[in-house]
Amino acid sequence: MKRRVVALAAFLAPAALAADPRDFGVPEPHGWLGTTSQWIQGVGLVFAALNLVLLVVLWRMVRRRGVTAASKAMLFGAIVVLPVAVLFLATAHGMSESMKTEACGACHIMDGHFTDLRNPKSDSLAAVHYKNRYIQENHCYTCHSDYGFTGTLGAKFAGLGHTYRNLTGHYELPLKVRVPYSNLRCLSCHGGAQNFLAKHDKDEIPKLMAGQDSCLDCHGPAHTPEKAAAPAEKQAMK
Amino acid sequence: MSEPRNEAAKEAKALRFAAIATGVMLVLAIVLLIKETAYTFVVFMFLGPPLLALAAIALGWVILRELRSKKVF
Numbered sequence: 001m002k003r004r005v006v007a008l009a010a011f012l013a014p015a016a017l018a019a020d021p022r023d024f025g026v027p028e029p030h031g032w033l034g035t036t037s038q039w040i041q042g043v044g045l046v047f048a049a050l051n052l053v054l055l056v057v058l059w060r061m062v063r064r065r066g067v068t069a070a071s072k073a074m075l076f077g078a079i080v081v082l083p084v085a086v087l088f089l090a091t092a093h094g095m096s097e098s099m100k101t102e103a104c105g106a107c108h109i110m111d112g113h114f115t116d117l118r119n120p121k122s123d124s125l126a127a128v129h130y131k132n133r134y135i136q137e138n139h140c141y142t143c144h145s146d147y148g149f150t151g152t153l154g155a156k157f158a159g160l161g162h163t164y165r166n167l168t169g170h171y172e173l174p175l176k177v178r179v180p181y182s183n184l185r186c187l188s189c190h191g192g193a194q195n196f197l198a199k200h201d202k203d204e205i206p207k208l209m210a211g212q213d214s215c216l217d218c219h220g221p222a223h224t225p226e227k228a229a230a231p232a233e234k235q236a237m238k
Numbered sequence: 239m240s241e242p243r244n245e246a247a248k249e250a251k252a253l254r255f256a257a258i259a260t261g262v263m264l265v266l267a268i269v270l271l272i273k274e275t276a277y278t279f280v281v282f283m284f285l286g287p288p289l290l291a292l293a294a295i296a297l298g299w300v301i302l303r304e305l306r307s308k309k310v311f
Binding site (some may be wrong): 044049058066072078086159 | 246249256260277294
């Protein structure tokens with residue numbers, strides 16, 4: 001019996017590490033009403049459905065009675081007011097969902113990176129951040145986007161390019177970052193941490209800030225997709 | 239006599255176009271809201287706002303014509 005329990009624990013432990021905290025069984029706080037993202041999605045769907053129903057009703061109304069003042073006023077609501085709200089909500093939902101790790105991992109070409117990230121046995125920098133929950137959510141996006149409005153915009157345009165290249169097959173293996181990875185992305189989280197300050201010389205920090213040394217020199221590799229990739233992909237990577 | 243009828247037909251056509259364009263945008267939005275993928279997001283972002291803008295222009299054109307016919311301005 002005891003052996004079975006140990007075997008089951010050994011089997012479930014990696015799965016638990018790879019799972020989200022919600023999957024782990026942590027209950028939501030009392031009075032939980034959902035996340036902002038879930039509300040945006042729900043309200044967006046309700047508005048879009050209402051808008052479609054209104055359009056159908058108006059279409060039939062105009063066909064039966066012709067264009068009246070009342071139908072024109074309702075058309076303004078159905079073609080301008082409600083759709084603008086739906087457009088805003090759907091865009092906000094799309095923007096928020098495209099930041100999720102699953103959105104990056106959805107492309108076949110990212111399989112190796114995605115599997116490596118979620119592999120509890122991997123020691124790559126990304127996997128260490130994922131399995132220890134150093135980053136709570138949007139793991140790829142947190143490290144691969146710059147900060148502020150332009151950073152978000154830049155990441156979205158880069159994502160558009162990734163979608164195009166994935167769709168058309170215009171990419172080269174092994175995948176490489178387009179520009180050298182900026183230490184500032186690491187330092188924006190680790191920079192003020194006591195364990196970082198205790199383990200790094202004061203002379204070292206300005207070099208890291210200036211990009212003369214790379215965090216990855218000591219803490220790399222960032223990803224080990226070749227270890228996680230399927231045999232055919234491994235061949236392609238070589 | 240046929241002139242006003244033609245005008246009414248043009249207005250009806252513009253309104254029909256506006257309703258269809260809005261409907262297509264709404265369907266794209268529903269697909270994105272139900273299942274977000276890189277492709278549904280890109281299609282929505284590229285087609286949704288232009289379709290809605292065209293619908294608003296068509297509706298605006300109808301309203302403007304009516305205001306002009308009533309000599310509001």
